Amino acid sequence: MLYLDAAATAPVRREVLEAMWPYLTQEFGNASSHHEMGRRALAGLETARETVAGALNCRPAEVVFTSGGTEADNLAVKGIALGRRDRDPARTHVVTSAIEHSAVLDSARDLARWDGFEVTELEVSPEGLVDPAALERAVRADTAVVSVMHANNETGAVQPIAELAAVARARKVPFHTDAVQAAGSLELDVQALDVAALSLAGHKIGAPKGTGALYLRRGTPLRPLLSGGGQERGRRSGTSDVAGAVGLATALRLASAERGERAAHLAGLRDRLIAGILTVVPTAVLSGPDPRERPASRLPGTASFCFPGVNGETVLVDLEARGLLVSSGSACAAGDAEPSHVLTAMGYPAEVATTAVRFTLSSGITPEQVDGIVAATRDVVQRLGAPRG
Incomplete structure (x- = not known):
């Protein structure tokens, strides 16, 4: 065969499995525990965070580990929109495109259905591309967040993310991009792309399913979607999957090098x-x-x-x-x-x-x-x- x-999934790389193995066996401690086993697990988690930050050209504190691309997209779209509205109740508008992955489209539509937001879904060209001029017309004084994917999972169309992000930046609106399909093939320097948030999924690049990350620029408002122990600096509660984070970081490092x-x-x-x-x-x-x-x-x-x-x-x-x-x-x-x-x-x-x-x-x-x-x-x-x- x-x-x-x-584009659906990639096999887990051997190097990834070998990097994860210690944290699935002898280094099984909870990274939130205040003893030696916990400290070693935390060290592995933070080393993984540094590796991801190096690949994305951002600060380690700007990396949030998630359960995959879907959670990262939900956290970015809903979390930023709600966080912006918390600071300014007038911010009740979301802009995205009509060709987004359902994790983004449904997140935006949930905001409209349950939280009183208005959503603008940008039309695309016959090639599936978003026109920066159309985004400029769509962004308003009450826009809370813009989300346009880096590369489409069905057609492979690559969006002009830096141009789109520049439009949002000029209007002081956070710009999120779903880079799940782009991670194995395109440069993901978040400074060059000028994005406020970027989503990743490990299983597209040789890490196990159920691993992911969100880059979130320092200072970007965010309302957490999960309540609990306050892990990931309060942005994503839940016991840290140290092995998964190590696997994602290893896969991203290898993908970046190759x-x-x-x-x-x-x-x-x-x-x-x-x-x-x-x-x-x-x-x-x-x-x-x-x-x-x-x-x-x-x-x-x-x-x-x-x-x-x-x-x-x-x-x-x-x-x-x-x-x-x-x-x-x-x-x-x-x-x-x-x-x-x-x-x-x-x-x-x-x-x-x-x-x-x-x-x-x-x-x-x-x-x-x-x-x-x-x-x-x-x-x-x-x-x-x-x-x-």
């Missing part, structure tokens, strides 16, 4: 795959930016298509029968028969959006295997009776 669903070489390799494979499928399946539609025109606007390992006239789920089943494991879009929406909200926001008709297939590549794949993927996709789409160009 050839695994082509790296990013340049890995991204260049994956981009070559991606371009080969895109060119091949568009050649042998003339009716295929590439969703998201075309890397042949704007290579920096698409994640290096993501190629997503719609195949009008065939059912995307059927393509998945047939490709799996041929040994290729792919996805129809976000793994978080598995089993959802509705068309992708990302593709419909980009202007795709519902009947076309339901034909989506996403290929996300990992470094171990060879050019010859890419050619095999192209041939298998051609055969499956033709067998299912898609109209020929």
